[in-house]
Amino acid sequence: MTSWTPGWGDFPEALLEFWTERHLHTLTTLRPDGRPHVVPVGVTLDHERQCAWVITRGGSRKVRNLLAAGDAGGQVATCAVDGGRWSTLEGTGVVVHDPESVARACERYAARYRTPSPNPERVAIRITVDRFVGSAGLF
Structure with missing residues (x-):
C-alpha cells in the first residue's frame, strides 16, 4: 500500500487513469x-x-450522516477495486444543494x-481530498 497527498498539478498518471x-x-x-x-456509489474527480x-x-442516509456532522462536514472514504489494483480516497464530505454545484457534479458523473436521470431531490457531496491510498502500481 502506498499513499499520496494531492498535489493536483503533479497527479500520478496511473492514479489519474484509475480514477477516470x-x-x-x-x-x-x-x-x-x-x-x-457503507454504500455503492459513483465517484468523480474534478481537477479544476x-x-x-x-x-x-x-x-439518503449518507446525506443525513454528513448533515449530522455539522457545517464543516464529516470524514468520508471512497474505495474502488479492479483485480489487484485498488484506490481509496479519504477526505471531508459536505452536502451541497446549490444548482451550480449539483450541475457540476452531474456533469462530472456523466x-x-x-x-444521470432527472431527480428533483438530487444533491451533491463535495469531497475535499486529504489523501489517496492504494496499490503500489498506481503511484
Missing part, C-alpha cells in the same frame, strides 16, 4: 453513533475544482459513467 476509468466505489460515512455506513463528487438523493 469506469469503476463503482463504496462510500463510507459515519452515523451519528459512530458506526460506519480540486475535489471529488458524489451525486445522491437529498434524504463524463465518467452516464448521464
